[in-house]
Amino acid sequence: MxxxxxxxxxxxxxxxxxxxxxxxxxxxxxxxxxxxxxxxxxxxxxxxxxxxxxxxxxxxxxxxxxxxxxxxxxxxxxxxxxxxxxxxxxxxxxxxxxxxxxxxxxxxxxxxxxxxxxxxxxxxxxxxxxxxxxxxxxxxxxxxxVHLDAPAAPAAPAAPAAPAAPAAPAAAAPAAATAAPVAATATATATGATAAPAPAVAVSAPAEAETARALRLVGVTSCPTGIAHTYMAAEALEIAARNAGHTMLVETQGSAGSKPLSAADIAAADAVIFAHDLPVRDAARFAGKPTVDVGVKKGISDGPALITRAEELAREWAADPSKARAAAAAPAGGLVSKVEDDASTATKVRQWLMTGVSYMIPFVAAGGILIALSFMLAQVALGEQGAIEITKYGLTAEGNYNIAQNFNPVSLTSWAALLFVIGGASFGFLVPILSGFIAFAIADRPGLVPGIVGGSVAATMGAGFLGGLATGLIGGFIARWVSGWKVAKGVRGVMPVVVIPLVSSLLTIGLFITVLGRPITALTNGLNDWLTGMTGASVILLGLILGAMMGFDLGGPVNKVAYAFATTGLAAAGTAADAPQLKIMAAVMAAGMVAPLAMALATTVRPALFSEPERENGKAAWLLGLSFISEGAIPFAAADPVRIMASSVVGSAVTGALAMWFGATLRAPHGGIWVLPLIGNFLLFLLALVVGVLVMASLVVVLKSRDQAREVIEATATV
The missing domain is CATH 3.40.930.10 (Mannitol-specific EII; Chain A)
Structure with a gap:
């Protein structure tokens, strides 16, 4: 059509x-x-x-x-x-x-x-x-x-062809139009050199263009919706590069699907042009390259000027190799904030918190899985009391319990103790990392010191993840405030290394210790006591609510709130094998697996109710669901939001409630079916998951069948 x-x-x-x-x-x-x-x-x-x-x-x-x-x-x-x-x-x-x-x-x-x-x-x-x-x-x-049958000329030929360029710029340029979706931070610092285009549109003189070396350029373009500006900027840059005698490959980040620039393309590039209104994901790929960084509209309107600026930077960096070495060695691009500058206040708060959670999760995963494995080995070596006895082992214990002095490589007990010590050390960073990267999201690098140190103090005082949230927010705002001070020119050089960390840490941690620490610690203890004391209906109700949240928007804000509650709670679980926080994590993960698995099942048992693309998505949803990727159900919810989301909420709530009631536990914050050996009461965990999947799939089939029958009746009545 x-x-x-x-x-x-x-x-x-x-x-x-x-x-x-x-x-x-x-x-x-x-x-x-x-x-x-x-x-x-x-x-x-x-x-x-x-x-x-x-x-x-x-x-x-x-x-x-x-x-x-x-x-x-x-x-x-x-x-x-x-x-x-x-x-x-x-x-x-x-x-x-x-x-x-x-x-x-x-x-x-x-x-x-x-x-x-x-x-x-x-x-x-x-x-x-x-x-x-x-x-x-x-x-x-x-x-x-604009052909619907995808002509060969503008599409695939040149995707791998960059190494053979500069002989065929016309063929190579269009091929890069399908590029990788991106989302990270601006790359000004990531590449070591950024430049806005000249105020006026400047084009190289003909004589200079004839004598200058032909360059290999790469670029990234993106706009907020990825529909039009993204590709117009790419085309404008490719045309401007071709007119200047250069070759250029552009990685577009649009709605049409995309393919990233290859490592060989980037390595061979003389300069990079970013024309984007969304952050660039994996900006570290371009480290060590001279980079022009502008908004997407500049890419459309000022293509020749951007090419000229890229030529200038390429010449400067070729003449001074130290610039490339310094940029490649810089850690820029490694730390990424997920905060949008133009977002609403509520959205920014959520993004600040989720930035902290995203950096914390690897510590949770490493620590939780290692501790779970240590319990498994301890149970084999020491029987039912193994999971309890293993907590006696450590680096500071005396005698045979000091694995640093008495590690036996053929002893399961020693290996269990080793895993426990390493996992416990990883867990010890949860609150400091959570706090530090919340502050980082607010104030960028100046927020790391007050955030991480404040989080460590909060953990020491027993304030838990609530204390980490407080020190992260306070440290971030104070660091951003201090960073904005107007100081004498002679003081500017010591601001980032002395003044900002000193003042922000003193104010943040001083305020927490003297004013906020004790009430937050009391609140944390109260929350832990409430969770520990939950029985019967209260357990089921909590699982029901968390499950419904996981199924509501499939990776959206509500889903992320429930997930963050579960992962941050792992920090308070300690070494107890049946801590309520571990049950919450199991319930949340089980509920998050329901929607994609249910849609995969529904498309399998009643394929006639779904379109061909939906049936194909259903096949992929099996693996996504088993891997705890709730987003696998988004294509179905986008096409039919009311019926799919309503069914998802019900099915996920059922699974969450059952998982809590059955007492399933989990220390790993992710992994789905692949961490099944680490799940406590895993058979009951699977039962809760299967029941929720069957409930949701049945609801989807019933609702779609009913509406389909109604449409047939209405169509028949009008004949």
Whole structure:
């Protein structure tokens, strides 16, 4: 099916502003049946416009959004003689494409949208659209550039071909259009050299271009929705590089799926250009390369200037190899904050906390699994009391219990003690790391010292993860405040290494010890006592609530809150084999596995209720569910949110309640079925999981069958 039809072309578009014009274009989608809710779609488009204006230089407007109200990828073209202000700096837009994509964005047709974005960078294509006299002529022009049958020329040939470049820049450039999805931090510090483009658009003189060495360039482009700006920036950079006599491969991070630049491509590059409005994931890949770092619109409008700046940086770094060595040796890019600068306060708070949790989880995983393994070995070596006796072993115990002095490589007891000591040491870092990286998310590197030291003090005082949350937040805000001080030029050099850590640590830890520490410790002790004292209905209720949260948004904020509650609670579990925190972790993981497994089961037993893409997703969901990746059910929830999410909440809640009631325990914060040997009462854990999966799959099948039958009856009644 074509992305555009004659009914989706408006040659005399009018509107007092871009919002009225967008409504007129969107109404064509309603008329052709591709939009099921006009107001919902317009709300999504306006939300996108608020993120970043979609007007482009050269009289182009590209309003676009992914929306649950859109049934299939679609285009609507509008042309206006007087022009409509679409936010571009060079004036109003005369050629407008409304790009509408389904919310999931994973359909194969989405691969065609980048081609439209690239076509809009071609002068002859725009001139033909401006001169078109009929709607059919516009449809033909668009279809000529945007084929649904994926032509060979712009697609696959050059994905592995960078090493053979510079001989074929035209072939190599388009191949890089499919690149890896990215999300990390800005790469200014990661690469050791960043530069904004020159104020004016500068192009190398012809004589210089003839004598200069042809460069190999790589780049990354991204925009908030990954639909249009991403690919237009890529095309503009590739054209500018080709005109300057260079080759360039661009890693796009858009809706159409992507493929990362290879290590060989990056290693061979003379310079890097980032044109992005989303953070760059795995920025450390580009360490040691001169880098130009700008917003995505600069990539579209100032391509020649960015290429010129990349040439300058490449020459500078070639003349001074120490710059590359310093950049490659720098740890930048290793620490990544997950916080969006333009997010709401509530979202930022959640992202601060989740940054701390994400860095804490490896310590939880290592420590928890090692302790669980030590208990298993101790039970084999010492019988039922092994899990208790092993806590006597350590580096400081006397006599035979000191494994540093009396380690026996053929003794299971010694190995159990060794694993216990290492796991306990890893667990000891949970609160400091949680606190340190919450502070890091707030204040960047200046927050690490007050956060980590404050978390260590909180752990020493027995304040647990609540104390870590407090010291992380306080340390982060104080460090950010001190970092903003305006000081004399002579003091600036010692601010990051002396003043900021000294002042922020003193204030953070002093405030915690003298004011906050004791009440938070009391609250932590009360929480632990409450969890320990839970029996009967209270246990089931807690499991029910946590399970419902895990199934509600499948990896979203509510899911993450429940997961963070479970993982941070592991810090308070200590060495007890049946601590309530271990039961909570087991219930949360079991509940998080329900949705993808249930959808995999439903697509298997009743495939007729699902589309072909959904059936394919169902096959993948088996492995995702078994691996505790709740996001495996997102494609189903995106296509049918009410029925899938309602069923998921019920099934996951049942599993959470049963897992708590059965007393299943877990020290590992992740792993799914692959950490089954480390799960206490694992047979009952599996039973709880199976029951929840059956409940959810049954609900999905019943609800979809009922609505399908209703549609058949209604269709029959109208015949």
């Amino acid at each position: 074509s992305l555009i039809t004659a009914e989706q072309v408006v040659l005399d578009l009018t509107g007092a502003d871009r919002h009225e014009a967008t409504r007129a274009l969107a109404e064509r989608l309603v008329a052709t049946g591709r939009c099921t809710d006009l107001e919902a779609f317009l709300t999504d488009v306006r939300t996108r416009e608020e993120t970043m204006a979609t007007g482009l230089p050269g009289g182009i407007g590209i309003p676009h959004a992914r929306s649950a109200a859109i049934t299939e990828p679609s285009l609507v073209f509008g042309r206006t003689g007087d022009g409509i202000d679409w936010g571009a700096k060079d004036g109003p837009a005369n050629l407008i494409f409304l790009i509408a994509a389904p919310e999931g964005g994973g359909d194969a047709h989405m691969q065609m949208l980048p081609k439209l974005a690239r076509a809009l960078m071609k002068k002859d294509f725009k001139a033909a659209l401006a001169a078109a006299t009929t709607e059919a002529e516009v449809v033909d022009l668009v279809n000529e550039q």
